[in-house]
Amino acid sequence: MESVIVAIDGPSGTGKSSTSKAVAAKLGLSYLDTGAQYRAITWWMISNGVDVTDAEAVANAASKPVIVSGTDPGRPTITVDGADAAGPIRTEEVTSKVSAVSAVPEVRSLITELQRSIARSAEHGIVVEGRDIGTTVLPDADLKIFLTASPEARAARRSGELKGADVHATKEALIKRDAADSSRKTSPLAKAGDAVEVDTTDLTLDQVIECVVTLVDEKRTAAK
């Protein structure tokens, strides 16, 4: 297998970004954070006064922002209309509104096409992480992984990142976002039938990375 496409999906805080970046770097692959793209379009909607609870308004504006993702796993970037969006897309306001924007079918169809074109142009292959990569964006991916972890473990990880954040409130926010992402009509958060599920609750990040690298190696060996 010359080039390899790896899809990594799962709920918030299961370790998708950390794992995907490290696996891509180790294997010389490109890396795409699709959550960052949904965050970027959400940031644009907020910045341009679009009411994110109005699905029709969001749909009408969806094609306006130009979102560009840099796919170097050592230095992933994201710009909106040429402006660096890496910081602004991580605010609490964007996090609380991204599920509403990403549920709008017109948004999903535009972003899905962008993701497929990035994956197609990755010369050596790519690790793409998100919620619907294995089910919808890249159903023919060579390897599909679905990461899980207990809500307690995920909240503890996130609170560690957001120094001083209340673990209980963080857990409730994670559960609420996962429920919204899993229950939307268009390509919800879901495990593909042929995905390998990895429960990361009691694994270190290094163990998860090693596990995914081994699964990629096995696929490559089997394809020879």
Ligand SMILES: Nc1ncnc2c1ncn2[C@@H]1O[C@H](COP(=O)(O)OP(=O)(O)OP(=O)(O)O)[C@@H](O)[C@H]1O
């Ligand atoms: N197996 C692990 N053990 C301990 N901490 C971990 C593990 N995996 C990831 N982390 C930490 O948990 C936090 C969340 O990880 P990460 O951002 O990779 O998750 P994610 O699934 O991409 O989340 P989101 O979907 O919300 O972007 C990070 O601080 C990361 O370092």
Ligand SMILES: Nc1ccn([C@H]2C[C@H](O)[C@@H](COP(=O)(O)O)O2)c(=O)n1
């Ligand atoms: N393939 C994807 C990726 C992300 N989303 C939505 C749902 C998430 O709550 C949000 C932010 O993702 P994160 O940065 O936390 O990974 O984006 C989606 O619908 N589909």
